[in-house]
Amino acid sequence: MAERADTLAGKKSNNQQLINSRLVKNIRKHWVLYLMILPGIIYYIIFKYIPLMGSVIAFQDYQIFKGILASPWVGFENFRFLYNYEDFHEVLRNTALIAFYQLIFQFPAPIILALLFNEIRILIVKKTVQSLFYLPHFLSWVVVGGIVFELLANQGIVNAIREMFGYAPILFMQEESYFRSIVVISGIWKEVGWGTIIYLAAITAINPSLYEAAVIDGANRFKQTLYITLPLMLPTITVLFLLNIGNFLELGFDQIYNLLTPMTYSVGDIIETYVYRAGVLQGQYSLTTAIGLFQSVIGFVLLWIFNRLARKSEQGLW
Amino acid sequence: MKLTIGERLFQVVNYTLLLVLASTMIAPLIHLLAVSFSSPIAADSKEVFLIPVEFTLATWQHILQNEVLWRAFGVTVFITVAGTFLSMLFTVLTAFPLSRKEFMLRRPVMLMMVITMIFNAPMIPFFLTVREVGLMDSIWSLIIPGLVSTFNMVIVRTFFMSIPKDIDDAARIDGCNEFRLLFQIYLQLSKPVLATISLFYAVGYWNTFKTAVLFLRNPDLWPLQMRLRAFFTSEEELAAVDLIMGDFDFNTTTLKAATIIFATIPIVIVYPYLQKYFVKGAVLGSLKE
Structure with missing residues (x-):
């Protein structure tokens, strides 16, 4: 042997x-x-x-002047601290809730919009509408945040319209109860059009003879959409869903940072904005890195679970 | 093909819905444009919708004379031009060997790079690394740490791989080495893809924000987006712009509206011409996945 x-x-x-x-x-x-x-x-x-x-x-208990090599190791001490840390619980709850709302509302939005685009038969209308929908994707979140603040301000246009109908103005950006809706709606506004491109490509790739056969069988447009278009879009939807779930807790620093005010921290402060404040600005490097690591691990676990589920229908990423 | 009543009804609803929604994509910008040309009193008394009320150029005169804003504009133009050039250079130089079968480390290097698409560099260690490298408070911190986008690199590589190999043989007979093959032949053949990718990079650099938040403490180096953010968040920043607030030809509402338009105009102007390239790029990327 x-x-x-x-x-x-x-x-x-x-x-x-x-x-x-x-x-x-x-x-x-x-x-x-x-x-x-x-x-x-x-x-x-x-x-x-x-x-x-x-x-x-x-x-570690990372100290900037000692560097990684000389800083003392502390094992899971930072994670143990987080487990009992009230601020972290709040930030984690905010992040998970916003992520969940985004998944429910923001993820399906471009799928629906792509199907609606697909029903437009007049080419010039289709082109124009699409061009307009793609535009906000190219604006920065600073600009979009600025737009949102201006429109929802006390003297902004939304309150102007409310007043026309006899309602009192609302300070939307300072009210906790509106924050998450504003995040989701502004996110949809900015990215929904751009998100349709991939789905439209998937729809274009569908063999037209399938529709012809369906018409002969007496299927109307709605049934064609339900039984041909949607099922054939499913692989694309699955892949995008998996890529999305892998970054589940990464909401995007730019968006939240530009919509957040100290008044809405309790509902809107997310992992990334918190890590920036406590880490970059206040120098709690080890603790905030632990939070970042926690976030990545959750993302990877979710990706792994959903990929397994998707693989059962042979549509996983790996 | 005859449509049933239900289908016709759906068509009407669908067209109306999409046209209304599409107009909400541009309406906020038109509204802010109108506000920026209105008198402050009109702007604050909720009279302005899509057309300026009590038309005045005062706000714009003020904005366009603002040196701080122009300096930020200059920084952004610099990082957009220099950054796009460097990013393209690095992207092409990385993508080319990875598209060659004779490059033996093709697979492991490709894997090493694609893995970073799933495992992002976490914020704090990234921040500490950039600081260690000595890029804090340097304009290059807006360019170098994000030099290569793996997504864009993969698109270019895929395109290189689709170029027929006959061309290589012809080039080899002419005694072309791999540098000349890339720069004189491959790049010429990939112009549409390179245009698309450059646009992606350029828009990214134009909208640079997070890296500036992380790495720049010195306001003189701030790019446009960072300067805008400062204007939006503190009235003093904006007030510092207008030294005489007793002059009521403009106020913070009209100034904010004008700065938003100022930062958006370049994108809105080039957008209609370049749109088809952008869309092409998005589809190219999706094919790879």
Whole structure:
């Protein structure tokens, strides 16, 4: 047995050597390609992989002047602290709730809109409507946030309309009860049009003969949509859903940061805005890195679970 | 094909609904444009909808004379031009070897890069890394940490791979090395894709905000979006713009409206011409997934 293991190991190292010598030859022959990709690899190591590995400071009491190597290790101390930390509970609850609302309202919106676009037969109307819907995607959240604040201000147009109908003005942006709805609606407004593009591509790829056959069988437009278009969009929907769920708790710093005011912290402060304030501004690096790590782990677990479910119908990501 | 009554009714409802919703995509901008040309009294007494009331240019005269805003505009133009150029260079140089079968490390390097699409660099370690590298309070912190978008790189790589290999053979006979092959042949053949990707990068740089929040403490270096945010959040910032608030030709409402329009105009102007490239890019990206 031992002998066999030896020869196996020998074979393995032989293979290794073979690969190495092939690699050396490959580098010699195509050194230009290796030279080309070098800057890219350095970029990925410095700005993607070092920060990823830097997450270990979640298990340290990181001190800036000592650095990662000399800072003391504390095991799960930061996570234990978070478990009993009231602020963290609030931030986590806000993040999960907004994420959930986005999933329910914002995720299906472009699917529905794509189906409605698909029913427009007059080409110029379709083009115009689509162009208008795509526009907000290119505005920054600073601008969109500014627009939202201006429209919903005390002297803004929404309150002007309310007054026309005899209602008292509301300070929307300062009221806790409106915050999450504003986040979801502004998110839909900005991204719904752009989100349709992928679905429209999926619809275009559907074989027209399917519809012809359905018409012969007497199916009307609604039934065609229900039994042909939607089922054939399902793979696209599944993939986008999975990509979405992997970032479930990452709501996007820009949007929330630009809509949040101190008055709405209790309902709108999310993980990313909190990590920015407590980490970047106040220097609680280890604690906030622990929060970030927690967020990533949740995202990955959700992705893994839903991917398993999707795989049952052979539509998983992997 | 004859439509049933129900279908015809649906068509009417659908057209109406979509036209109304589509107009809400542009109406807020038109409204703010109207506010920016209205007198402050009209703007604050809720009289302005889509047409200026008591038309005045005072707000715009004031905005366009604001040096702070123009400096931020300059920063944004610089990072958009320099950033797009550098991003394209790095993206193309990375995508090309990854599209070549003879590049032996193609698979592992590709995997290494695609993995970062699922595992994002977390905010705090990212922040600490950029600080260690010495980019804090440097204009380059808006460009270098986000130089390559893996998504865009994958699109370019896919396009390179679709170019027929006959071209390579022809080039090799001419004694072309791989640098010349990329820059003189592949790039010429990929112009539409490169245009699309450059636009994605350019819009990203124009809208740069988060990196500025993280890395820039010095207001002189702030890009446009950051400056806007400062205007929106503190009345003093805006008041600092107008030294004489006793002059009532404009107020914070009209100034805010005008700054929003100021930051949006470049995008709205180029948008109609470039829209088809954007859409193409979004579809290209989806095919890959």
